[in-house]
Amino acid sequence: MSTESQNSHSLGSRTEPWIALALSAAVLLCRAMGHLVSNRPAYAQRFAPDWLPLAAVVFAAAGILRLDGSPQWLRIQRALSWSGLLLMVWVANGLPLDLFRVAGLIPLGVDWPGVATRTLALAAAIVLAHLVLAHPAAPASTRAASWYGYAAFVLALPYPVLRTHWAFGGTLGLGWPGAAGRGFAPLLIAIPFVLAAVLSLLLVSPRRWIPRRLLLAAGWCATGIVALIGPAACWALVSTLASGRDPGLKGIAIWVPCLFYGSWLLWAVAAGAATRSYQLRSQRSADLPPVRGFTEDSPP
Numbered sequence: 001m002s003t004e005s006q007n008s009h010s011l012g013s014r015t016e017p018w019i020a021l022a023l024s025a026a027v028l029l030c031r032a033m034g035h036l037v038s039n040r041p042a043y044a045q046r047f048a049p050d051w052l053p054l055a056a057v058v059f060a061a062a063g064i065l066r067l068d069g070s071p072q073w074l075r076i077q078r079a080l081s082w083s084g085l086l087l088m089v090w091v092a093n094g095l096p097l098d099l100f101r102v103a104g105l106i107p108l109g110v111d112w113p114g115v116a117t118r119t120l121a122l123a124a125a126i127v128l129a130h131l132v133l134a135h136p137a138a139p140a141s142t143r144a145a146s147w148y149g150y151a152a153f154v155l156a157l158p159y160p161v162l163r164t165h166w167a168f169g170g171t172l173g174l175g176w177p178g179a180a181g182r183g184f185a186p187l188l189i190a191i192p193f194v195l196a197a198v199l200s201l202l203l204v205s206p207r208r209w210i211p212r213r214l215l216l217a218a219g220w221c222a223t224g225i226v227a228l229i230g231p232a233a234c235w236a237l238v239s240t241l242a243s244g245r246d247p248g249l250k251g252i253a254i255w256v257p258c259l260f261y262g263s264w265l266l267w268a269v270a271a272g273a274a275t276r277s278y279q280l281r282s283q284r285s286a287d288l289p290p291v292r293g294f295t296e297d298s299p300p
Helices: 003-035 052-064 071-091 095-102 112-134 147-155 158-167 185-202 212-227 230-243 255-287
Strands: none
Touching: 003 052, 003 071, 003 112, 052 071, 052 112, 071 112, 071 230, 095 112, 147 185, 147 255, 158 185, 158 255, 185 212, 185 255, 212 230, 212 255, 230 255
16 A cells, blocks of 8 residues: 555545534534424424434444543444444435425425434434444454345345235235225335345355446445334334333234334344455455465465
8 A cells, every 4th residue: 555545545545434423413403403493394303203313323423432542442332333333324314205305206394403303313323334334343264154145135125025825815914905005006106115125145256247336336335225124113012012102004904014123123134244244255265365376276
């Protein structure tokens, strides 16, 4: 590595924690400003509890600031960093739906303070993810597990399997045929999860017929998109049931959304682990030096 690239990497290592802290502070500021707006849409408070942004910022800051260099404290800080990262992703939940509302595809009004808060939270989560993944806790020689991809494959199946069952007239989880939509049109929204199941298996396969960078981009993008929906969906369902309100599931058993939303949340976790595992495994195989002068007829 050249001196210029070393200096650039060192500069990035020094500035990234401060960028993460600045973005975290901006999240809190936007959240506070949002409370001053009185005419926000009704959906604005459904994505996460009120205490979540503060908790995400506290955990993130505690994981970034180097107060003690002892190995024990560094392990604790790593756990705090992961906690801050996951909470910050939860704060960013609902951003894909915000984009649909901004484009006018969902006519429910736009929660602009919420859009700003979730956008900044996503930016902070990306920087925190880079900080956490740039310094893995396990040594480089540790063998990366590939079973995460199989777990992600299984977790991607509930939604398309039940949707297919309903499209062919099945009533499992339904009060009457067609309660979840009639015909094959509702089956179209299950296609992304079929693709997610295929992607999960591709992250396990050692074959190189797909470019490594393309597969990594697909894995991280899919993980990010589902991670921005799963926690918010689970929270909205749990908070609705805990408050005794009607979830509005006409003809659909309550275990169905629990299964769907839970599988989305767990798929994001498993897919992120599978993508990281593939990233490490493919990088190690790429770093292996080629064996010269060896043929099948030569002795071992």
